[in-house]
Amino acid sequence: MLLIERIKQSLEVLFEQDDAWPNLLSHHGWPISLADLQSMSTDQLESALLSTELKVDRSLTGFKDFISNSERLVSPGKPFASLLYHALASPHVIEQADGFEIKIFPSIAVIEDVENYIYAARKASLEQIMIDASTLAGEDRARLEFAVCSFSAEYRPQPATVQLTHADHCYSRTGVARVGTSEAYYNPQLRGFSVFKEGDDAHQIRVLPCRYAAYLSVKLRDKKKLFGPVNSLNQTGQDEQIDFWVPLHKLFDGEECVQGLNLKVEQQATLYNQKLEKLSTLLRDKDLSTTSDAQLLRSPFRVSEGIASFSDAEIWGQGVLSPNPHPLVSQTKDDNDAFVNFRAPAMGSAGFSDAFSPSLLLDINSTSEGRLRPAPEFVHVRDQVEDDGSVTNLSDQANVVALATKGGYQALHYSDYAGDGWVTPTVTDLNENKPLGLNGNAFGIQSAFSIVSAPDFFPKVRQRQVYEWWQSEVPEQNEQGKLPRWWAWLVDNGHWSSVWRAPPNPLSDERVAANIQLPDTPFNADDVSVTAIVSLLQDERVAAAVTTPVVEPDPPPRRRRLRRRFARLERMRLALIAQMQTEEEARDQVSIAPPAEKIPFAARNTYLPDAASGIFAPGWDVSVDSVDSTVHLAAYGLGSPFPEDAKLCAALSTFWPAAAPDSTRNYFNVPRTRAGSIVPLTDSETGVGEGALAWDGVPGPQVVSANSEQLVVEYPDYPRVDYTKNALEGKFSIDKTSRITLEEYKRRMVATLRMYRAIGKISSKDEAHILSFQKVATDLAELELAQERSAIELQGPVYRFQGFNNQVDGSDNVSAPEAVGESQQRAQYQVTETWTVFVGSGDHVLIRTQDGDGSVRVRNWQALNV
Incomplete structure (x- = not known):
């Protein structure tokens, strides 16, 4: 069936299901109805799509970022300049001209058909595509290198694109899918996949797929205005010396894609989880494992099946690689259903550290290239395999830290279902039954680096968005005098630039090779632009076509x-x-x-690497290793299993911003951190309060008793918290954190800095403890009293912090801990003085202190301009 026939059928179904679509398209200048469409021949429809002169109303929601110099339903070869495609694919197109909501949205397969048709409408031969590319690039065609490349691809609103001028496709040769416990859910309104669906069990985590597509591409450098890349770190000098593969023309099945050819396009995914292989190799070298060479190359040590697979193309279109649903972790067994174990080393012995006991930390030497991870840096060692084959969980024992530090027992291996590998395109001309090429010479093949990573607990927040706001937007506003004084003070005094434990560097800005140690790897050491995000090769005038100001x-x-x-x-x-x-x-x-009015970011997950972390310590999505002095990405350096490292990431002040929740305030003390909370979770998100559910299965701090002199507060004891056990028991939840938007994430960060300044701990955050954090209603009785007493009315949204400091006026304010229960997994502290702080969006914060429950000693509310 021809693409135009498929499109006609799909549009008829869409128009019949929801008349919002013909109404919307008619508003933009294509007078169309279901009856009109049904009466059209395919030739008439094609003529309408290609020749109708529109009058695009860019004042409508979702169309403000449609490129300004196009008034066409279909612009051949240019999805970003095709209004029909934009209307169907943009996550911001959700309502009609009259403001009524669109109820039915197209499937991925329908959107892909329109995308493919746009390229088919170009009616270009292979040679013409190459000639056009050389003309745009200003390069001699004979000197250009062309190849067939697999890219992860996503159509995005203007603020998240390469050129930042209009809605556009973004492409990367790295894609990031994410593991989960249940099958993927496509949210039609968002035009993307969601990690959580209304009605799901609170502990259900949906897998997040990644979409790959094959493109004829050209290798270019130093043409930023024509294709990018995105570079939040502003290392343009480095990028000018690097080659980038840039997509030119999408490749798909059939005779319509390229004139004179009949293409068959396939993509093959090859993925590995090598954590136990690499770990066991290291352990064997230290006589802690008896695994043979042959065993190391087989499951469960080297896993190459069951990680991810391509989904049904009829439902989700071509190239959607979806992780297979699994429990987040599992106890590792061999082919005989026996537990797989190793001898736990003594922490502190050569090669191992007790810095984070009872988690085993590999003491990996730093090099000139940085700290490399030839094996998982953090390893779970809390399950002891007994002589009879049974398993004893040491986390339930009060002396778990001492037991794990001493080692000497048989520790159970855990497996997760993350990994890395590649997606390779194969394009055949069925007319000749040969690989795609020109003049008898087949094009080279460039595989995409494919990562299957841990869940992203903030799918609506991206590393790139946070980084650019923190690093560029706020400092620029300060230089222009646009920040209020309290915010300018934070910037001018270095508290803004030093806020993070680790900055939110996006993976897309890293210039490092893909995993060149993978078995039969297709990657090479010189290809360091694999994680970059680029656009289609575009005419400089098109790339600069800023969306026109809206005249309402x-x-x-x-x-x-x-x-x-x-x-x-x-x-x-x-x-x-x-x-x-x-x-x-x-x-x-x-x-x-x-x-x-600003065009918002899309409140959805993305699988491009600007939503992945570019800090490798060891990393959230991927880590780094080295071979022959070449640093490269590698997933096997992450925690074994991943929750073992996730615990540390979360507790170290959201060490991976926009991925790891900030659980610092959940613990009274966390080793090796002085950063305090940065983006705290609310009480309900940490499992405190009626019906609350902790994201990690660990209820946060809470008051257990109070009198006029003191509070008794209870905290989980950080070393004894076992994320791997919680993952095994299905206690993780993404329900609440997945609802946190970028704007909410920013507000929490700013409010928390203001709170620390108000209590006098902006430079010593580790000396203060946030006992409670809530976003409160403006009619909260306590807030109304605070505003009345201080004669200041806060502007919303308003956050309430309650906490205490280690010392007050040079004297201890907190008692020594008293362990609770036989396992001692929680501890209680007696606290004399506490503070409560309200922070809104205006110039003042409100604060007061009290002893105990405040029944005897309580200070009046004060307004501080901080």
Whole structure:
């Protein structure tokens, strides 16, 4: 069936299910109805798609970032300039011109058909595609290198694109899928996959697939205006010396893709989990394992099956690689169903550290290239395999730290279902039954680096978004005098730049080779642009086509009244400032006029590497190793299993921002951290309160008793917390954290810095403890009292912090810990003085302190301009 026939059928179904679609397209200048479409021949539909002159209304939600220089339903070879594609594929197109919601959205397969048709409509021969590329690049065609490449590909709103000028496709030769306990869920409205579906069990975690596609591509360098790459770290000098593979034309099955050819396009995924192979090799060298060479190359040590597979193309289109659902971890068994184990080393002996006991830390030597991970850096050793084959969990014993540190017992291996590998494209011309090529010379093949990683507990927040906001946007606003004084103070005094335990560097900005130690690896040491994000090769005029400013029609009466009210209030505000304050003080006041409208980021997961971590210590998504002095990416350096490292990441002040939740405040003390909380989780997200559910299965701190002199607070004891056991028992939950948006993530970070300043611990955060953190309603009685007593009304959203400091006026404020229960997994502390802080979005925070329950000694509420 021709693509135009498939599109006609799909549009008829869509129009019949929801008349919002013909209404929306008609509004933009294509007068169409279901009856019109049904009466059209395919030739008539094709003519309409290619020749209709539209009048695109860019004031509509979802169309503000449609490229400004196109008024076409289909622009051959340019999905970003095709309004039909944009309407179907953009996650922001969710309502009609009259504001009523669209109810039915297209499937991935339908969107892909339209995408393929756009390339088919180009009606280009292979030679013409190459000629066009050389013309755009300004290079002699004979000197250019072309290849068939697999890319992970995603259509994105303008703020997340390469050129940042209009909605566009983004491409990378690295894709990041994520493990889960149940099958993938495609959210049609978001045009993407979601980690959690309404109605799911709270402990259910959906796998997150990655979509790959094959493209004819060209190798280029130093053409940033034509294809990028994205580079949040601004290392443009380095990128000017690096080669990048840039997509030119999508390749798909059939005779329509390239003129004169009949293509068969396939992609093959090869994935490995080598954690136990690498770990057992290291252990064997130290006489701690008896695994043979032959065993190391087989499951469960080297796993090559059951990690991920391509999904049904009829449902999700071509190239959707989906991890197979599994429990997050499992106890490792051999072919005879016997547990696989090794002798736990004495921590502190050569090659092993007790720094984070009872987790085993491989004491890996640092090199000039940095700290490399030839094997999993953190290993679970808390399950002892007895002589009779049974397993004893040491986490239930009070002396678990001493037992694990001493070692000498048979420790059970755990397996997870993460891994890395590659996706290789194979494109055959069925007319000649030969690989795709020109003049008898087959094109080279470039595989994509495929990562299957741990869950992302913040799927709506990306490393790149957080990094650019923190590193660039806020400092630039400060230089321009646009920040209120309290925020400017944080920037000017270094508290903004030093906030992170590890900065949110995105993997897409790293220039490092893929895993060149994989068995039969297709990667080479010189190819260091594999994680880069690029666009299609575009004419410089197209790349610079900034979306035109929206000229809105006259607003309805209610909106006009609101605007007049805002204008009147703003004039009053400016008059008051002129009367009461100096110009310098005026900058502290936040305007109450409606802000200029910005196109939001898509509130969905992404599988491109700007949502993955580029900090490798050892890493959240992937780590690094080295061979022959070449540093490369490698998944086998992560924790074995991954929750063993995730525990440390979360406790060390969200060591991987936008991926690992910040659980620092959950513990009274965490080894080797002084950063305090950065983006704290609320009480309900940490399992405190009626019906609350902890994301990691570990209920956070809580008050167990109180009197007029003191509170008794209870904390989980960090060393005894066992994330691997919690993962095995299905206690992890992504329900609440998956709802946290980028804006909420930012607000929490800013509010927390202000809280630390208010309590006088901005430079010594580890001396303070956040006992409770909540986002509160404005009618909360305590907040109303605080505002009344301080004569300050906070602007929302408002956050409430409650906590205490280690010392007050030089004296101890907290008792020594008292272990709770036989396993001593929790401990209680007696606290004399506590503080409560309310933080909103305005200039002031409200604070008071009290002893015990406040029934005898309590200070009045104060307003601080911090």
